[in-house]
Amino acid sequence: MATADAVLTAGDRNGGMLTARLSALMFMQFFVWGAGAVTLGLVMQTVGIGNLIGNAFSVGPIASIAGSFLLGMAAARYVSPKMLMVILHLLGGVLLFILPTLLTPETGSTFVWLLLGYMMLYMPTVGLANTIALKSFGDRTDNFPFVRAFGTLGWITAGLIIGWAGLSASPQIFRVAAVVSIALGFYSLTLPNVEADKPSDEGIVRQVLCVEAFGLLQQRSFLIFILCATLISIPLAMYYAYASPFVGAAGITNVGGTLAIGQMSELVFMFSMPWLYRRFGVKPLLLVGMLAWALRYALFAIGDGGGSLWAVYLGVALHGVCYDFFFVAGAIYTGTIATPKGVNAQAQGMLTLFTYGVGMLLGSQIGAFLYSQLPANPTIADWHQMWWYPAIAAALIAILFQLTFRDNSRGDHRMGATA
Known part of the structure; x- marks a missing residue:
C-alpha cells in the first residue's frame, strides 16, 4: 500500500521546485556518463591499451542487457526507484575511484572487467531516473522533455570541464565522474518517494523474470x-x-x-x-x-x-x-x-x-x-x-x-x- 509520503500532491507535481529537483537529477545522471565516456578511447590509447578500446566500448551494451534486467527490472519489484538510485550510484562511485589505478598495460584486461561491473550498476539508473521523473509529474508528462534536457546539459558540462582541466587524455576522468556519482547517490535520498512497481501475486520465478x-x-x-x-x-x-x-x-x-x-x-x-x-x-x-x-x-x-x-x-x-x-x-x-x-x-x-x-x-x-x-x-x-x-x-x-x-x-x- 502507498504510504502518505509516497503520494505526491498535485501542488508538488506542478510546482517549480519539483521541476528544479528533477532537473538536477538528470544533470548529474548524465554528467557522470559524459565525464567517463567522451574521451575514454583517447585515455586508453594514451596509456598504451588502445587494443582494448573495442572491448571497453562493448561493455556498455552488455551491461544494459544484464544490468537493466537484474537491477532495473527485477529489483524494481522490491526496492523503490529512489533507493535503487542511492545504492547503485554510491556503489558505482566507489568503483569509479578504483578504475584509474587499473589503466595500465599490465592491468588493462582487469580494467575492462571492472568497467563492465560499473556499467552494470550505472545503466539501470538511466531507466530509473526516467521512472522517477515521469511518476513524479503524473499526468503532466509534457514537463519531462524540459527536465530531460538538463541531462544533455550535464553531458556537455562534463566534457567542457574535462577539456578545461586538461584531463581529456588522463585516467582522472573517472575520479571526476566518481565525485559526482557519490554526490548523486546522496542527493537521491531527497528525491520524490515514488512507489516501487506494484506487488504481484505471481510466483517468485515469474517475478524475477519480469x-x-x-x-x-x-x-x-x-x-x-x-x-x-x-x-x-x-x-x-x-x-x-x-x-x-x-x-x-x-x-x-x-x-x-x-x-x-x-x-x-x-x-x-x-x-x-x-x-x-x-x-x-x-x-x-x-x-x-x-x-x-x-x-x-x-x-x-x-x-x-x-x-x-x-x-x-x-x-x-x-x-x-x-x-x-x-x-x-x-x-x-x-x-x-x-x-x-x-x-x-x-x-x-x-x-x-x-x-x-x-x-x-x-x-x-x-x-x-x-x-x-x-x-x-x-x-x-x-x-x-x-x-x-x-x-x-x-x-x-x-x-x-x-x-x-x-x-x-x-x-x-x-x-x-x-x-
Missing part, C-alpha cells in the same frame, strides 16, 4: 515500437563509434567542437518537445525521429571536405531530431503503456535493455564489420560507401513503423492534455 513487464509486448503497438526502437539503436551505435573519425577524415580539425553541435541541437529540440507533443501527438514524432536517422547518414554519404562540407555539419546537427524525437518520446510512450499495469520501472528497464543493450550491441558488431572492410587509412570516399548501409536501413525501419504502428494507448494521445 513476466508481467514482458507481457506488455502482447500489445501489438508496443511490440512494434520496441522492435523499431531496437533496430534504430543499431545506427545510433554506429554514430557514437565512427562519427569522430569520419568528421576528421572530412578535413575538420575541431572534431570535438563540431560534434558538440549535435548536443546543442539536442537541447533545442528537447526544450521544444512539450509544444510539439501537444501539437502533433506521439506517432508523428517517433516517425520523424527515425526518418532523421536516414537523412543524417545520407548526408554523411555525400559530405566531404570540399563543396559538400555543409552536409557533414548538417548531419551532425540532426542529432537533436534523431535522439529526442525517438528516444525521449519513446520513454514517455513506454510510461504511458506501463502505468496502468503498475510496472513502469520494469518497462523503462526493458526499454533500456532493448535499445542501449540489444540494439547498440548489434550496432557495435555490425559497425565493426563494416569498418573492417575499409582500408587501414580510409579516405572520405571509403566512408561514403559505409554510411549508405545505415541510411538505407533507417529508411526501411521508418517505413515499417509507418505501416504497422497504431497508437491506441489513449483515445487522444496528446501530451499534457487536461480536462
